[in-house]
Every structure is written in C-alpha cells, then in structure tokens.
Amino acid sequence: MNFTQQVRNQLTNKLSNQFIRNISWLGASEVIIRLSRLATTVVLARFLSPNDYGLAAVVITIHEFFFVFTRYGANAKLIQANQAEIKDLSNSTFWLNWMIFYSLFLLQCLAAFPLSIIFHDSQIILPLCLMAASYLILPLGTIQADLIARENRLKITAFVNIVQLSLGNLLTIILAILGLGMWSIVLPRLLVAPIWVFIYRRNHPWRPTSKFTTKGWGEIFNFTKSILGTELLKNLRNNLDYLIIGRFLGIEALGIYYFAFNAGLGISMSIISAINSSFYPYICAVKSDFSAFKHRYFSSLKFIGIIIFTWVLLQSLLAPYYVPIVFGEKWVNAIPVLILICLSAIPRPFENAAAQLLIAVGKPNLVLQWNLLFTLIFAGGIIIGIHQQLLGVATAVLLTYALFLPLFSVWATKYVFGSNSKYQAASHNL
Structure with a gap:
C-alpha cells in the first residue's frame, strides 16, 4: 500500500469516528454561526453605545x-436511559417540562419588577417579560431535541443551530441599524424560538402517547437534582462577574466588559459548546x-486539546490587531480584558469533559x-x-480557571480510570 492510500485510509478511519463526525457537523455549524455573529458584533460595536450593551447584558444575564x-x-437522563425506559420517560418528561416552563414564565415576569429596583433602571422590565414568553412554546420541541441527541444524529442539531442563530444574528443586525439599541439584542431571542421548535418536530416523529401524568417524576428528579444544582452554579458563575460589575462599576463599565467577553470568548465558547454537545452521547x-469507554474518553481529550489550544492562543495573540480594525477604535481599551478572558477558555472544555464523565458513570x-466549591472560589476571586x-475582574477570572479547573479534571479522570478505581476493578472482573 503506497503512502497516499495509507493517508486516505487513516483519514477515512478518523472520519468514521462518531465523535469526530458530530464535532465536524457542530463545528461547521459554529463556523457559519460565528461568521454571522462576527458581522453582528461589528455592527453592534458601531451602532450601540456601552450603555446599550450594559442594559442588554443585564437583561440577558x-x-x-x-x-x-x-x-x-432531563435530557441527560433520556440520553443515558436504557431503551426499555424511553417511552415512559419521554411522556413523563414532556408533561414535567410544561409545568416547569410555564412556572418560569410567571416567575421571570414577576421578578422583573424588584430587579429593576436593584439595578436602578426600569427599562429592563418589558424586555424581561417578553423574553419569558419563549417558555410558552419550547416544550413542544424539547423531547424531540433530546431524542435526536440520544440517537447521535447531531447533524440535525447543527442544522437547527445554523438556522436559529444565524437568523437571530441577521435580525439583530437589522434592528441595530434601525436604531433599536438594546432591543436589537433582546428581541431576536424571542422571535427565533418557534423556528427551533418547528425544525425539531419536523425531524423526529415522537409525540406524547399519554395524557397528563406524574409517573416517573420522582425518578427523573432523583437523577437530575444534582445536574440542576450544577447548572445553577455554572450559570451563577458565568454571570457573577456581570452582576458584580453592573452593580458596583456601573452599566457603562459592564457594557465594555460584555463586549470584551463576547468578542474574546464568544468563538471559543461556541467551539466548547460543540464539543460538549458531542462528547456526552458519544461516551x-x-x-x-469499560475498555471502549476509556478509549473514547482519552482519544476525545487529545482531539479537544488540539482544537482549543490552537484557536485560543491564535486569537489572543492577534487581538491587538483585529479589535481596532474590525470593531472600531472606541473598543481599544477593552483589549487587555479581552485577552485575559480569552485565555480562560483553555481549561474549560477539559473540566466539562471530566464532569460529563462523572455524570455518565x-x-x-x-x-x-x-461546582459548589469552585463557585465559592470564583466569587471570592471576583470580589x-x-x-x-475591569482588569482586576478579568485577571481573577483567568487565574481561578487556570489554577483550579485542571485540578478537578485530573481528579475526576483518576476517580473513574485510576488503578484503584472501583470502575477499573469492575472491568477486570468481567
């Protein structure tokens, strides 16, 4: 076999890997999305003031x-569950979703009023209530989205992301040019929600086969309570710097930081999101x-490392050159913050992979x-x-992520795959 044939066969074998195929689909979608988002960020940087950015950041946060x-x-439970459980779990989750989503609609609308007092701006009330309206339609497509992920048909997920987010970015550009300020960021999130539902329902035949039932809710909550707690802590951690900056440094400072975060970390987080969506169903x-499980985990980490290190380091080095050219001179003072936030992306996908590994077992x-421990550490660093x-906050973000996330990643990996692990011992006894 000549060299060309060997290379061709190696590439074919790699591309047959389900994880890499899924990453490829989601990665390709993210490239398209990021191109539209880049155009959006450029337009917003030209047409929105730091104050507009700050108001939008408060509402979105x-x-x-x-x-x-x-x-x-519930999505993690549906992906992990045995095939025999899927029918009943899907029906139970469908009705549970309606209860949770409608409750969220009411709670977000009610919370808008006291929150406007805390942030000293009543302009956030109406957009918060309008964005809450998306909860009233999303349950129609959530089960279909979860089952598609379970079946590793992430090509559809990639297509949904392209259509939904690219259209949302296009609407944002149009509204920003029309002078709608923060509404150009807020309104598209509501307007594209029906599209998300339509595409998922079109691509999966599942429909509820029972009337309202609470059967299985206890089992679902028993599995998901820790996952929900983790998601809450992650969300708090992801937005804690926004909340503290907005409260103590002001809306304009928050606008500068929000720009730096989106321009610096936005693309990296898109890559990380594509990795996360593929990684869990793959393992x-x-x-x-156990042997295949271990192989998939470690081979995926190598692939993740190549992608994330290359992209983040390249973007950080080029930031002083592309920011004034692409976004305008008024954002030059955000460059140091942008670079620090961008570098904090490097350990994130490895920590996410380690967390998904623990959930899988x-x-x-x-x-x-x-996440409870790290959130406390992160909050202390931000304070x-x-x-x-702003530079102090960005430095705190980088240091806490760079110092503590690798520790957890190594510990979780050894917990599952170490020589003294009960999972390792169980595999030897098979």
Missing part, C-alpha cells in the same frame, strides 16, 4: 438565570464496555459538590478583583 431551569437534566453509547452529585476595576 437575568434571563439566562431563569433559563437554566429548562436545562434541569454514553459505550458505557457498558452515575455520579452527578460529585459534579455538584465540585478581590473588583477593587482593580
């Missing part, structure tokens, strides 16, 4: 806090075969405990950093 309850862990598919409680203004 609060909405994300409530939205995290829609990711309470769960072979969790009954039925230990979401350990992930919850870790210390705020005394040095």
Whole structure:
C-alpha cells in the first residue's frame, strides 16, 4: 500500500469516528454561526453605545438565570436511559417540562419588577417579560431535541443551530441599524424560538402517547437534582462577574466588559459548546464496555486539546490587531480584558469533559459538590478583583480557571480510570 492510500485510509478511519463526525457537523455549524455573529458584533460595536450593551447584558444575564431551569437534566437522563425506559420517560418528561416552563414564565415576569429596583433602571422590565414568553412554546420541541441527541444524529442539531442563530444574528443586525439599541439584542431571542421548535418536530416523529401524568417524576428528579444544582452554579458563575460589575462599576463599565467577553470568548465558547454537545452521547453509547469507554474518553481529550489550544492562543495573540480594525477604535481599551478572558477558555472544555464523565458513570452529585466549591472560589476571586476595576475582574477570572479547573479534571479522570478505581476493578472482573 503506497503512502497516499495509507493517508486516505487513516483519514477515512478518523472520519468514521462518531465523535469526530458530530464535532465536524457542530463545528461547521459554529463556523457559519460565528461568521454571522462576527458581522453582528461589528455592527453592534458601531451602532450601540456601552450603555446599550450594559442594559442588554443585564437583561440577558437575568434571563439566562431563569433559563437554566429548562436545562434541569432531563435530557441527560433520556440520553443515558436504557431503551426499555424511553417511552415512559419521554411522556413523563414532556408533561414535567410544561409545568416547569410555564412556572418560569410567571416567575421571570414577576421578578422583573424588584430587579429593576436593584439595578436602578426600569427599562429592563418589558424586555424581561417578553423574553419569558419563549417558555410558552419550547416544550413542544424539547423531547424531540433530546431524542435526536440520544440517537447521535447531531447533524440535525447543527442544522437547527445554523438556522436559529444565524437568523437571530441577521435580525439583530437589522434592528441595530434601525436604531433599536438594546432591543436589537433582546428581541431576536424571542422571535427565533418557534423556528427551533418547528425544525425539531419536523425531524423526529415522537409525540406524547399519554395524557397528563406524574409517573416517573420522582425518578427523573432523583437523577437530575444534582445536574440542576450544577447548572445553577455554572450559570451563577458565568454571570457573577456581570452582576458584580453592573452593580458596583456601573452599566457603562459592564457594557465594555460584555463586549470584551463576547468578542474574546464568544468563538471559543461556541467551539466548547460543540464539543460538549458531542462528547456526552458519544461516551454514553459505550458505557457498558469499560475498555471502549476509556478509549473514547482519552482519544476525545487529545482531539479537544488540539482544537482549543490552537484557536485560543491564535486569537489572543492577534487581538491587538483585529479589535481596532474590525470593531472600531472606541473598543481599544477593552483589549487587555479581552485577552485575559480569552485565555480562560483553555481549561474549560477539559473540566466539562471530566464532569460529563462523572455524570455518565452515575455520579452527578460529585459534579455538584465540585461546582459548589469552585463557585465559592470564583466569587471570592471576583470580589478581590473588583477593587482593580475591569482588569482586576478579568485577571481573577483567568487565574481561578487556570489554577483550579485542571485540578478537578485530573481528579475526576483518576476517580473513574485510576488503578484503584472501583470502575477499573469492575472491568477486570468481567
């Protein structure tokens, strides 16, 4: 066999790997999305003031806090469950979703009023209530989305992401040019929700086969309670710097920080999101075969490392050159913050992979405990950093992520695959 044929066969073998195929689909979708988002960020940087950015950041941050309850862990249960359980679990989750999502609609609308007092701006009330309206339609497509992920048909997920987010970015550009300020960021999130539902329902035949039932809710909550707790802590951690900056440094400072975060970490987080969406169903598919399970985990980490290190380092080095050219001179003072936030992306996908590993082996409680500990550490770092203004906050973000996330990643990996691990011992006894 000549060299060309060997290379061709190696590439074919790699591309047959389900994880890499899924990453490829989701990665390709993220490239398209990021191109549209880049255009969006450029337009927003030209047409929105730091104050507009700050108001949008407050609204989106609060909405994300409530939205995290829609990711309470039922999707992880459906992906992990045995085939015999799927029918009953799907029906139970469908009705549970309606109860949770409608409750979130009411709670977000009610919370808008006291929150406007806390942030000293009544302009956030109406957008918060309008964004809450998306909860009233999303349950129609959530089970279909979860089952598609379970079946590793992430090509559809990639297509949904392209259509939904690219259209949302296009609407944002149009509204920003029309002078709608923060509404150009807020309104598209509501307007594209029906599209998400339509595509998922079109691509999966599942429909509820029973009337309202609470059967199985206890089992679902027992599995998802730690996952929900983890998601809440992650959401708090992801938005804690926004909340503290907005409260103590002001809306304009928050606008500068929010720009730096999105321009610096936005693409990296898109890559990380694609990895996360592919990783969990990929390793769960072979969790009954410990050897294959271990191989998939470590081979995926190598692939993740190549992608994330290359991209983040390249973006950080080029930031001083592309920010003034692409976004405008008024954002030059955000460059140091942008670089620090961008570098904090490097350890994130490895920590996410380690957390998903623990969930796959039925230990979401350990992930919850870790996130509680790290959130306290992160909050302490932000409180210390705020005394040095925005640069201090960005430094605190980088240091806490760079120092503590690798420790958890190594510990979780040894917990599952170490020589003294009960999972390792069980595999030897098979």
